[in-house]
Amino acid sequence: MVIVNGEGRSIAGIALSEYLETTDYDPGRIAVERNGEIVPRKDYGSVILKDEDRIEIVGFVGGG
Numbered sequence: 427m428v429i430v431n432g433e434g435r436s437i438a439g440i441a442l443s444e445y446l447e448t449t450d451y452d453p454g455r456i457a458v459e460r461n462g463e464i465v466p467r468k469d470y471g472s473v474i475l476k477d478e479d480r481i482e483i484v485g486f487v488g489g490g
Contacts, residue, residue: 430481438477443470446483455486 427434430445437445442465446453458465459482465473475481 427477428475428479428481431483437475438479440475441471442473442475442481445475446470449483451483451485457484457486458482459484 428437429435430437435445442458442460446456446458453467453470458470460473461480
């Protein structure tokens with residue numbers, strides 16, 4: 427079980443990029459943290475999610 431933004435998901439074993447493709451997140455407007463460390467965007471395809479990983483996804487919002 428991988429915890430994503432506080433919710434458990436059965437996504438262990440897939441790449442972070444694969445998971446993000448199943449969501450409505452705009453990859454150009456988010457930051458991803460895995461177990462307390464920021465994941466560089468270039469690494470999304472090589473980061474394989476594992477049981478007990480804690481993922482936080484934050485979207486950037488523009489405005490003024």
